Every structure is written in C-alpha cells, then in structure tokens.
Amino acid sequence: MLKWAGLYDLTARTLQDELIHIKMSPLMIEELVTADYREVVTSDYYVVKVITRINYGQSVSISGLAGAVSLAGSGGGLWAIEGGNYQMAAGLIKISNVSLHINEGIESISYLGEYYELNSTKGNSHSCDVTVVATPLDEVNIQFTPSVSIPARKLQHTHATFVRGILNPAYFGLRTVAEIPELVGTLEDPDIPFSSISVLMQHDENDVTYKVFSREPMTDALLDSIFSARLQTVRINWGAYPHYKAPEIFAPFILDGQHLYYVNAFENAASTMETSAVAAENVARLILSRYFREAHLHSSNSKLKSKITDADTLRTNL
Numbered sequence: 001m002l003k004w005a006g007l008y009d010l011t012a013r014t015l016q017d018e019l020i021h022i023k024m025s026p027l028m029i030e031e032l033v034t035a036d037y038r039e040v041v042t043s044d045y046y047v048v049k050v051i052t053r054i055n056y057g058q059s060v061s062i063s064g065l066a067g068a069v070s071l072a073g074s075g076g077g078l079w080a081i082e083g084g085n086y087q088m089a090a091g092l093i094k095i096s097n098v099s100l101h102i103n104e105g106i107e108s109i110s111y112l113g114e115y116y117e118l119n120s121t122k123g124n125s126h127s128c129d130v131t132v133v134a135t136p137l138d139e140v141n142i143q144f145t146p147s148v149s150i151p152a153r154k155l156q157h158t159h160a161t162f163v164r165g166i167l168n169p170a171y172f173g174l175r176t177v178a179e180i181p182e183l184v185g186t187l188e189d190p191d192i193p194f195s196s197i198s199v200l201m202q203h204d205e206n207d208v209t210y211k212v213f214s215r216e217p218m219t220d221a222l223l224d225s226i227f228s229a230r231l232q233t234v235r236i237n238w239g240a241y242p243h244y245k246a247p248e249i250f251a252p253f254i255l256d257g258q259h260l261y262y263v264n265a266f267e268n269a270a271s272t273m274e275t276s277a278v279a280a281e282n283v284a285r286l287i288l289s290r291y292f293r294e295a296h297l298h299s300s301n302s303k304l305k306s307k308i309t310d311a312d313t314l315r316t317n318l
C-alpha cells in the first residue's frame with residue numbers, strides 16, 4: 001500500500017535526510033522543525049515547540065514518513081472527538097456487535113490445521129478460523145505454535161505523568177504561572193528531564209491538570225521542583241510507538257501464510273490512531289479476499305455458501 005501511495009521511500013530515509021533533500025538548510029531544520037523558538041526564557045530552558053520530540057519522543061533521525069506524520073500533527077486543524085477519543089473505539093465495538101473479553105490476555109496461539117486455538121490468562125480456550133493480532137508483538141509474551149518470525153523492533157517508551165496542581169514558575173526562570181505557556185517543549189539535551197509539559201485541563205486559576213511526557217520516569221523529587229503544588233499524580237509508562245530507524249524493516253501482515261494476521265506491522269510507517277485504523281481496515285479486506293475466496297474454492301456446501309454471503313455483506317459494509 002505504501003508503495004502504491006508513493007510513500008514507501010519516505011520510510012527508507014531519515015526525516016533529516018528528507019528535509020535536506022528538499023533543500024532545507026540544517027539551521028532551518030534545527031530552528032523550524034526540531035525547535036520552533038517562541039521565547040527564550042533562560043540560557044538553559046527554552047520555551048519551544050519541539051515537534052518530533054513531543055509526538056514520537058524521538059529526534060529528526062526518525063524516518064521521513066513518521067516525521068511527516070509528526071509534522072502534520074503539529075499544525076492546526078486537528079480533530080478530536082468531543083468528550084474523548086475513547087468513544088471511537090467504544091462505538092466501533094458496539095456497531096460491530098463483537099463479544100469483547102476485557103481483562104483477558106491471550107497467552108498462546110496455536111495453529112491446529114483447520115483453526116487456531118487461543119488460550120487466555122483466564123484459562124479460557126477460543127477456537128478461531130482467523131486470528132488477528134492487533135497489539136505490538138515486541139514486548140508481549142504470546143507463545144506461537146508454530147513459531148512466527150518478525151524482525152526485531154525496539155519500542156520507544158514514553159512516560160506520561162499527569163499532575164493536578166500548579167507549576168513552579170521559578171523552575172522555568174519566570175516570576176508568575178501566567179507567564180508559562182500552555183505547551184512547554186524542550187530541546188534534545190540529556191540534561192533536560194522531560195520532552196514536554198502541556199495543560200490538559202484548566203479547573204480554575206490555581207488548579208490545573210498537566211500532561212508531562214518524558215523518556216525516563218519522573219521522580220517525586222523532580223516533580224516537586226517543577227510543581228509548587230501537587231494534589232494528584234498519575235504515571236503511565238507506555239511502550240508507545242516503534243523506535244523509528246530508517247530504513248524501516250516491516251514485519252509481514254500475514255504471519256504464517258495462513259490466516260494469522262498482524263495489524264501493527266504497519267506501525268513501522270507511522271503510529272497514529274488513523275494509520276492503525278487504515279491498517280486494520282486493510283487487514284479486514286485481506287481476510288475477506290483470502291479467507292472467503294479460499295472457502296469458495298474448496299467447498300460448495302451450504303455452510304460455506306452462507307459464509308460467502310456473509311462476506312458479500314461485510315464487503316458492502318466496508
């Protein structure tokens with residue numbers, strides 16, 4: 001699909017190379033892309049918007065395509081679902097009428113000739129004609145029989161720390177909280193302990209929920225220097241997205257040549273809700289064309305005829 005769309009080459013070179021290729025000067029890359037200086041506060045801390053650091057926790061050494069997605073996400077005109085994006089997943093689950101097994105991890109997937117057997121942490125066993133893996137396989141421990149082979153991929157961990165409280169202006173070399181912008185980004189500098197701090201929700205003048213992104217966990221001592229008051233702190237360590245490294249090497253979308261599919265192979269191009277939705281739709285189309293065509297070719301019994309009818313309905317829905 002990436003080749004068809006003319007995007008594949010962008011995964012083979014770094015964002016930096018791509019920007020140099022379009023004749024952007026290194027200084028311009030530094031100033032406009034990695035650091036859009038809005039205001040210099042002190043010699044150590046800049047109030048900057050550092051796009052690739054904020055969106056992927058990484059520098060301009062990410063691939064050109066992930067970089068382009070990152071830059072696209074930095075402008076205006078972004079969409080979000082009123083009341084929270086979780087509603088999109090909830091709505092899709094509702095209209096697809098699936099049985100959802102929450103808090104039940106899959107521990108093993110075995111191909112038993114005609115079907116897959118999935119065994120879960122709750123001791124349940126599920127038989128499936130088709131299996132779709134829709135989580136990155138890099139850090140999960142799912143036992144595949146027979147084993148599957150995918151290229152090694154490192155995930156970039158982003159620590160999201162949510163703090164309800166108030167920032168300490170002195171930490172930023174400022175006198176009042178009002179002087180601190182809604183988004184504080186930082187430069188690629190190992191001495192700076194966070195990638196960004198932004199306002200998530202303003203409850204009242206002195207009561208704000210902030211979102212802090214960092215590559216390392218934020219210790220209490222560090223948070224106590226950045227915030228003058230903390231009412232509540234929630235920390236989440238996300239295996240967030242691939243650690244992008246051009247040229248990207250993709251895992252296959254079909255893991256075993258049969259009907260074991262892997263949506264997250266696409267994340268080597270870019271990891272976003274939208275691209276994951278496109279990858280999921282493509283896997284659904286692949287299943288429709290491969291599984292139901294196979295069923296059509298190999299049998300003409302009434303059970304399979306009904307599957308083909310289902311496929312036609314599904315295809316229309318897609």
Ligand SMILES: Cc1cc2nc3c(=O)[nH]c(=O)nc-3n(C[C@H](O)[C@H](O)[C@H](O)COP(=O)(O)OP(=O)(O)OC[C@H]3O[C@@H](n4cnc5c(N)ncnc54)[C@H](O)[C@@H]3O)c2cc1C
Pocket residue numbers: 104105106107134135136140142158160238239240241263264271272273274276
């Ligand atoms: C901090 C952060 C900020 C982001 N910001 C944005 C943004 O602003 N815009 C945007 O578009 N994207 C953003 N992303 C990226 C976006 O969240 C991902 O691209 C997207 O969630 C990928 O969707 P997915 O369904 O492939 O995987 P996930 O959303 O990771 O879902 C995988 C699911 O599989 C489940 N699972 C894992 N292992 C098993 C198992 N063994 N058995 C059963 N279930 C299992 C997990 O619990 C999880 O529910 C952000 C990501 C992070 C971490």
